[in-house]
Amino acid sequence: MVSAAGGIGYPVVLKASGSGILHKTEKNLVAVDIRNEEELRTAFDEIRNNLGDEPGEGILVQQMVRGERELVIGLVRDPQFGPCVMFGLGGIFTEVLKDTSFRMAPIGEREALEMLDDIKASEILGPVRGLKPVNRDLLAKSLVGLSDIGMSCDGVEEIDVNPLKIDPEGNPVAVDALVILADSD
Numbered sequence: 001m002v003s004a005a006g007g008i009g010y011p012v013v014l015k016a017s018g019s020g021i022l023h024k025t026e027k028n029l030v031a032v033d034i035r036n037e038e039e040l041r042t043a044f045d046e047i048r049n050n051l052g053d054e055p056g057e058g059i060l061v062q063q064m065v066r067g068e069r070e071l072v073i074g075l076v077r078d079p080q081f082g083p084c085v086m087f088g089l090g091g092i093f094t095e096v097l098k099d100t101s102f103r104m105a106p107i108g109e110r111e112a113l114e115m116l117d118d119i120k121a122s123e124i125l126g127p128v129r130g131l132k133p134v135n136r137d138l139l140a141k142s143l144v145g146l147s148d149i150g151m152s153c154d155g156v157e158e159i160d161v162n163p164l165k166i167d168p169e170g171n172p173v174a175v176d177a178l179v180i181l182a183d184s185d
Helices: 002-008 037-051 093-097 109-118 136-152
Strands: 012-017 030-034 058-063 069-078 082-089 100-104 156-166 172-174 177-181
Touching: 002 037, 002 058, 012 037, 030 037, 037 058, 069 136, 082 093, 082 109, 082 136, 100 109, 109 136, 136 156, 136 172
Parallel strands: none
Antiparallel strands: 012 030, 012 058, 069 082, 069 156, 082 100, 156 172, 156 177
C-alpha cells in the first residue's frame, strides 16, 4: 500500500473494493486527499475497521483526481426497452437533483451529444468561473461506448460511473464505477 501510493504520488485516495460493496461513501469506505504515509496508514486502518464483516476483497490505492465538476454516465437494462444509456449530474447530485437524460441503445455520437444538452444544468459543461469547457467529444464517445457494451454484452445488467470528474483540462475521468452482471446459471 505504501509503495503503491509512493508510485502513484500523493495525494491519493483509498477505497474498499469488493463485489458486495455497492455504496462505499455511505459506509465510510473511501478516504480522499491523503497527502503522506501517516495519513495513508490511518485511513487504511479506518476503512478496514469500517468494513467490519462486509465481504471486502481489498483496499485500492488510486490517484486523487482533481475536478470541480462531477457527472454520471451509466447503462441500465430495462425489461421493456432493453439497454438504455444515462447521463447527468454526478456525485451526490445524482440522487438529490435527478437531473439525468436517457436514450435507448444503440446510440451514435449525435444522440450522445444531444444527451449532454438535455439536462437542466447543461451549462455546467461550458466554461464556468474560469474552468475550461468539458471535452464534449470525449464525453460523447464515453456514452457511445456504454451503448456498445449494452448492445454486445447481454450479461451486463447495469454500469454506473459515478463520479465522472472533469479534470482541469476539461477531460472526463472515471473515478469510480459499479458494474452489475446478470445472474447466470
